Amino acid sequence: MEVSIWIFLLLSVLKVAVVTVILLTAVAYTVLLERKLVGRIQNRWGPSRVGPFGMMQPLADGLKLFLKEDLLPTNVYRPLYILAPLIALACALISISVIPFGKELYVKRVDLFQIADVNIGLLVILGITSIGVYGIALSGWSSNNKYSLLGALRASAQLISYELALGLSVVGVVLRTGSLRLRDIVDIQATHGLLSWNVFGGLQFVAFFIYLMAAYAETNRAPFDLPEAESELTAGYHTEYSSMKFAMFFMAEYANMITVGCVATLLFLGGWSSPFGDLIPAWGGPVVQALLPVFWFVSKVFFFLFLYIWVRGTLPRFRYDQLMGFGWKFLLPLAIANIIATSLWLAFRAA
Amino acid sequence: MYLVLFLIFGGLCVAGALNLLLQHHPINSALSLIVVMTSLAVLYLLLGAEFLAAAQVIVYSGAIMVLFTFVIMLLNAGVEERTHGSKAAYIVGFPGAAALLGILVYIFLKQKDHLGGAKLGGYLVTTHDLSSVLFRDLLLPFEVTSVLILVAILGAVALARKEH
Incomplete structure (x- = not known):
């Protein structure tokens, strides 16, 4: 039965709209979560005035940013100055499109829990994040400001350096799966619950560590937030941006955090599979059965966001030479060693 | 399409x-x-x-x-400065x-x-097909290319090195 192209288009547009709205809401509440948690880590309350427990704070912040005057500094290179935040946000939002959120569930032959099932999903994500660098690089250059330029240069150098470690850290997972499709990568981890997750049963804990470190650096988060180190660079690459353009960079950063959390969940923590495997018998109707994997997926991503914020609230910033040394002299050799060890182990097991 | x-x-x-x-x-x-x-x-x-x-x-x-x-x-x-060109x-x-x-x-x-x-x-190409092409059928050209890039890197390092 061939499904009509119009139904396919309609459902796809619907999926894109729903995922984008959920992602942007998640971004807004991740910001709130961060302010709350960092507040508690520093022994203060964080935002608590707007709405119950400060839950309406993201709405107020969004309104504030939206109504602020959009300043265009003199002597900026206007086309790129305007294009840069768009690139940053677009790349951050696009990469979520290949991520599967739950078990395959077809309605009119359209997969409900994934926007696009791409055969090379993992590479698509790596490719889009590598394009996202331009948003930061161009914003810093076009702003015509020394702090912006320094921030952008730092960011470019940092992103290129850590992309290698990031790319190599996932090779072990791909070797184990034999596929670059994200659903295949999850399926192979879904057999025995917690024990068959790549980070435990797949023996990829070293790769997990490398991925985590490289992902912090790729998203410009503490302890690798040198591109926007406020004590030396004012605000780094987005110093000259105000109003919604600033908000775009902000949203891009948090959307990237969420995407990275999703990818880490898929690659190392078994995606939407339950940690208990088949120990808990299936219960509830088909709706519960469809939504339970999504619940596991979201809780794992939440765990990553929590970890992100925890790390930010705990660790001091790296010095720049330490950052480069850590990436090139420690993470990269470790990632290559992990690939060799994984290959040897797989070959030994296959023999 | x-x-x-x-x-x-x-x-x-x-x-x-x-x-x-x-x-x-x-x-x-x-x-x-x-x-x-x-x-x-x-x-x-x-x-x-x-x-x-x-x-x-x-x-x-x-x-x-x-x-x-x-x-x-x-x-x-x-x-860039405009010239009339050669x-x-x-x-x-x-x-x-x-x-x-x-x-x-x-x-x-x-x-x-x-x-x-x-x-x-x-089309669909699996990682298996891809790796058998890269690491079996075309192994020599693939590795020779990597050596070429390595030589280029070494050349760049040699050129950029400061004389003592």
Whole structure:
């Protein structure tokens, strides 16, 4: 039965709209979560005035940013100055499109829990994040400001350096799966619950560590937030941006955090599979059965966001030479060693 | 469907390439080159070379062009100065390019029957197929290329080294 192209288009547009709205809401509440948690880590309350427990704070912040005057500094290179935040946000939002959120569930032959099932999903994500660098690089250059330029240069150098470690850290997972499709990568981890997750049963804990470190650096988060180190660079690459353009960079950063959390969940923590495997018998109707994997997926991503914020609230910033040394002299050799060890182990097991 | 995509991205590729030549500012040229590289990746994708497409985006658009823009930003290269260009370029260059185009068109039209056609869309390549091509059938060229790149890196290090 061939499904009509119009139904396919309609459902796809619907999926894109729903995922984008959920992602942007998640971004807004991740910001709130961060302010709350960092507040508690520093022994203060964080935002608590707007709405119950400060839950309406993201709405107020969004309104504030939206109504602020959009300043265009003199002597900026206007086309790129305007294009840069768009690139940053677009790349951050696009990469979520290949991520599967739950078990395959077809309605009119359209997969409900994934926007696009791409055969090379993992590479698509790596490719889009590598394009996202331009948003930061161009914003810093076009702003015509020394702090912006320094921030952008730092960011470019940092992103290129850590992309290698990031790319190599996932090779072990791909070797184990034999596929670059994200659903295949999850399926192979879904057999025995917690024990068959790549980070435990797949023996990829070293790769997990490398991925985590490289992902912090790729998203410009503490302890690798040198591109926007406020004590030396004012605000780094987005110093000259105000109003919604600033908000775009902000949203891009948090959307990237969420995407990275999703990818880490898929690659190392078994995606939407339950940690208990088949120990808990299936219960509830088909709706519960469809939504339970999504619940596991979201809780794992939440765990990553929590970890992100925890790390930010705990660790001091790296010095720049330490950052480069850590990436090139420690993470990269470790990632290559992990690939060799994984290959040897797989070959030994296959023999 | 595939043909429409091919036309869109083929056109984008040519437009990017022309823009690369016409722009006066190096950073705009670099950005046009990124457009060219990325549209090429989509064309590879249409021809079924998924991995090549992804590698094109990650390596060329993502890494090499970032280095280009990095250098342009670092040197703060200004708008290029217009010159009249060399006479030789006008006298030899344009007829030469036209002749080359003519020869290529002639050869392709003449050999049309002997050339295989490429099909757009509808391929799937597994990592298994890909690795058996890269690491078994074409192992030697693949490794020799890596050695070539290594030699280039060593050369760059040797040139950049300060004399003591």
